[in-house]
Amino acid sequence: MAVRFTLDGVGVVGQARDRLTGIDLVVAAGERVALIGDSGAGKSSLLSVLGTAERPSTGQLLIDAGNGARDPWRQRAGALQALRANTYRALQVPALAPHQRVGTAVACGLLPTLGTGATLGLLWRVPRRADIEHWLEALGLAGRADERVDRLSGGERQRVSLAAAMLSRSGALLLDEPLAALDPARASAVLDRVLETVRKDGRTLVCALHQHALIDARFDRVVRLGSGRILDDAAPSGFLRGGVPA
Amino acid sequence: MKAVPLRRLLPASIVLGVAVSTVQVLAGTTGWPDARALGATLDWFGDFWPPATDPDFLWRVVLAAQATVAMATLGTLGAHLLGVPLALLGNARLSLSAVGRPMGLVARLARLLVRAVALLLRSVPELVWALLLVRLTGLGPTAGILAITLGGAGLVAKVHAETLESVARAPIDAALANGAGRWQALVFHALPRCRSELLSYSTYRWECALRTSAVLGVVGAGGLGQELDLSLRFFASDQVATLLVTMVLLVLVADWLGPAGAYPRGRGQRNKQEGGRQPGRRQLHGNGNGYGHSSRRRARPMVWLLIGLLVVSSEAFRGVPSWESAAAPLARLGDFIGDFLPPRIDATRWPALWQAVRETLAMSLLGVVLAALLALPLALAARGGLRRPIGLLSSVMRAVPELVWALLLIITFGLGPLTGCLAIAVHNTGVLTRLFRSSMDALIDDGGAALRTNGVSASGAWLFGTWPRIAPRLSSHLLYRWEHAIRAAAVLGVVGAGGLGQSLHVSLGLFRLPEAAGTIAAMIALVMLVDLISFALRRRWVD
Numbered sequence A: 001m002a003v004r005f006t007l008d009g010v011g012v013v014g015q016a017r018d019r020l021t022g023i024d025l026v027v028a029a030g031e032r033v034a035l036i037g038d039s040g041a042g043k044s045s046l047l048s049v050l051g052t053a054e055r056p057s058t059g060q061l062l063i064d065a066g067n068g069a070r071d072p073w074r075q076r077a078g079a080l081q082a083l084r085a086n087t088y089r090a091l092q093v094p095a096l097a098p099h100q101r102v103g104t105a106v107a108c109g110l111l112p113t114l115g116t117g118a119t120l121g122l123l124w125r126v127p128r129r130a131d132i133e134h135w136l137e138a139l140g141l142a143g144r145a146d147e148r149v150d151r152l153s154g155g156e157r158q159r160v161s162l163a164a165a166m167l168s169r170s171g172a173l174l175l176d177e178p179l180a181a182l183d184p185a186r187a188s189a190v191l192d193r194v195l196e197t198v199r200k201d202g203r204t205l206v207c208a209l210h211q212h213a214l215i216d217a218r219f220d221r222v223v224r225l226g227s228g229r230i231l232d233d234a235a236p237s238g239f240l241r242g243g244v245p246a
Numbered sequence B: 001m002k003a004v005p006l007r008r009l010l011p012a013s014i015v016l017g018v019a020v021s022t023v024q025v026l027a028g029t030t031g032w033p034d035a036r037a038l039g040a041t042l043d044w045f046g047d048f049w050p051p052a053t054d055p056d057f058l059w060r061v062v063l064a065a066q067a068t069v070a071m072a073t074l075g076t077l078g079a080h081l082l083g084v085p086l087a088l089l090g091n092a093r094l095s096l097s098a099v100g101r102p103m104g105l106v107a108r109l110a111r112l113l114v115r116a117v118a119l120l121l122r123s124v125p126e127l128v129w130a131l132l133l134v135r136l137t138g139l140g141p142t143a144g145i146l147a148i149t150l151g152g153a154g155l156v157a158k159v160h161a162e163t164l165e166s167v168a169r170a171p172i173d174a175a176l177a178n179g180a181g182r183w184q185a186l187v188f189h190a191l192p193r194c195r196s197e198l199l200s201y202s203t204y205r206w207e208c209a210l211r212t213s214a215v216l217g218v219v220g221a222g223g224l225g226q227e228l229d230l231s232l233r234f235f236a237s238d239q240v241a242t243l244l245v246t247m248v249l250l251v252l253v254a255d256w257l258g259p260a261g262a263y264p265r266g267r268g269q270r271n272k273q274e275g276g277r278q279p280g281r282r283q284l285h286g287n288g289n290g291y292g293h294s295s296r297r298r299a300r301p302m303v304w305l306l307i308g309l310l311v312v313s314s315e316a317f318r319g320v321p322s323w324e325s326a327a328a329p330l331a332r333l334g335d336f337i338g339d340f341l342p343p344r345i346d347a348t349r350w351p352a353l354w355q356a357v358r359e360t361l362a363m364s365l366l367g368v369v370l371a372a373l374l375a376l377p378l379a380l381a382a383r384g385g386l387r388r389p390i391g392l393l394s395s396v397m398r399a400v401p402e403l404v405w406a407l408l409l410i411i412t413f414g415l416g417p418l419t420g421c422l423a424i425a426v427h428n429t430g431v432l433t434r435l436f437r438s439s440m441d442a443l444i445d446d447g448g449a450a451l452r453t454n455g456v457s458a459s460g461a462w463l464f465g466t467w468p469r470i471a472p473r474l475s476s477h478l479l480y481r482w483e484h485a486i487r488a489a490a491v492l493g494v495v496g497a498g499g500l501g502q503s504l505h506v507s508l509g510l511f512r513l514p515e516a517a518g519t520i521a522a523m524i525a526l527v528m529l530v531d532l533i534s535f536a537l538r539r540r541w542v543d
Helices: A043-050 A077-086 A102-113 A116-124 A129-138 A154-167 A184-201 B006-027 B035-046 B055-090 B105-123 B126-137 B141-166 B169-177 B182-219 B224-233 B237-257 B268-275 B293-315 B323-331 B333-340 B347-383 B387-399 B402-413 B417-442 B448-453 B458-495 B500-509 B513-541
Strands: A004-012 A020-027 A032-036 A058-064 A087-090 A172-176 A204-208 A221-226 A229-234
Touching (some): A004 A204, A020 A043, A032 A043, A032 A184, A043 A172, A077 A087, A077 A102, A129 A184, A154 A172, A154 A184, A184 A204, B006 B347, B035 B402, B055 B105, B055 B141, B055 B224, B141 B182, B182 B224, B182 B237, B182 B402, B224 B237, B333 B513, B347 B417, B402 B458, B500 B513
Parallel strands (some): A172 A204
Antiparallel strands (some): A004 A058, A221 A229
């Protein structure tokens, strides 16, 4: 079920300066949003707020996963966990365990939806091999499901983390620079696959990226951040190719 | 037939091995503790309180403790006198012939020989060395010192050589290529880069030697072990209690004095990837450049400590009338060795020996697995807030050596491998709890947080976030303890706890010396086999 986010004056206090200030933003269910901005503009902070990894210092976040808008930070532990399972966030620097097999690391994307028995089963056998293989192939890691994660390069590890995100069944996907570790030709192809899958499944997508040239009509909106504030919020047609705002 | 990948086969074969071990250990037991045995146990441990405190006995304990410290100190010193030259000869880093080309054949063979000697020295458990040497030197600490010297030398040679080889190759090769001699390269290029590691291993060796020397007396090599053996023979529970407390205190003091905190490092340099990151108790290894500032600061007190220990040790030898009489046994050395050769075992004794080999292997494997199963929840509980009580419990468990645990457990569980297995399990539970806890402490990013914010349950996040990160370290510790346990299992039979030690004890008692030599050969083979398996598993699980 696609997820709708409503942010009302959200701010996050940082150590030196505020990382986010007064963010008012509505992401509709099934909407595909590109998040751009310079490094340090607040893209990752916004994604971690949306992914309920970080509680806003000020303002309010409401998440509607099809059963009414709720403030995740006022829910019981079980309900919070269910909301979190519905907003999958893929980290920019993936936290992968060095000795894990690639297949297992990708299958970890399924964990939020697995019960205890299936979780224990994952220790022994990797489920949904075909889906995993599909995404590994799409990301240029075909046939490497049985390799150890620490045998991969940094870029390859990031792609493993993206594959895990794509395998998850959450209503919203929050991707933090998923294309950073891909060469330009492949980046375009991967983005195609990601957007196609998201559209087909009717999932909400918020995707931070630097490759402005790839932002086109496949996205519904482009939100530009700067110094923790929203600078622009428009349809992709409002941006010239090359990413300079019109 | 479809080929089954090794990583599917391995867990199955480990489960099978543990199951077979369990059957083996249980089959060898004389019987489960019945009401009578439990009653005897209660009586025996009931008399522990109050511990014996009469002045005569206490004075004997003090002298025995002094002899124990003396054996450990002089033995460690001897181990270095013998082991350091072996390490220097055996390591490949200082080879002149290997600069800029493959090492020459002669140099290679010479190094192989040196390494084989070190391997042989460390494959014979120290207690076995003591058991043999007591026959040469007579009862008393001399045998203990020599036993610790020989066993320790093999370890010092191995670990110090590996440490030297872990130093970056380029600067030393450059020095040698520029015409520096071996000694110059060693003193000015190699040692400054690994001094603190060498020093910390040497102090760790002393801690280990103290634990060993506390039990060597059981076979007549003097010190606390001999007093313990005596008190046990007279069923003097209160004296046993006093001796146990002394032993635990001594080991705890050594634990506290030893600045290396070498415990978490497992076996020498093999855990290189942990060495840097995993903070020891006193953080001696932290500085990656190898210039041990912290060790430099600590060097002076350590020199004084060493001098103090030597004074204490020399005091322990007032009883020895003269050096001539102490050196006399050396003259008999040739005959002594000749009596054992060639190793020979009657065909009728083969089945018994085979049985003993399987029992030994089973005791070590099951003991360590049990210890790991107990240590993991204990370590988790220690992190969950019960740090102090569990810390104390694990200290006491590991301060009492396997052999002493076996002596105590035999009262309840009788003769046989079950006692030996439980003794190994109890001691190693203490060690592994400590090692597991410090590995968990050292883990900074446990990867579980990222999973939890994506809605994974706490247990799922632990299984797929935290566990895969600590598992390599835990298995490294587990393998290291198994290598230790096989050596312990080989000797526990000396006090009746099953396995090869029992055969050895019987053969020596009946003066069937070639047969004893054959049993020792079996021990060496078994120890080497376990080391080999451990090495192979380590490459899969840890590196």
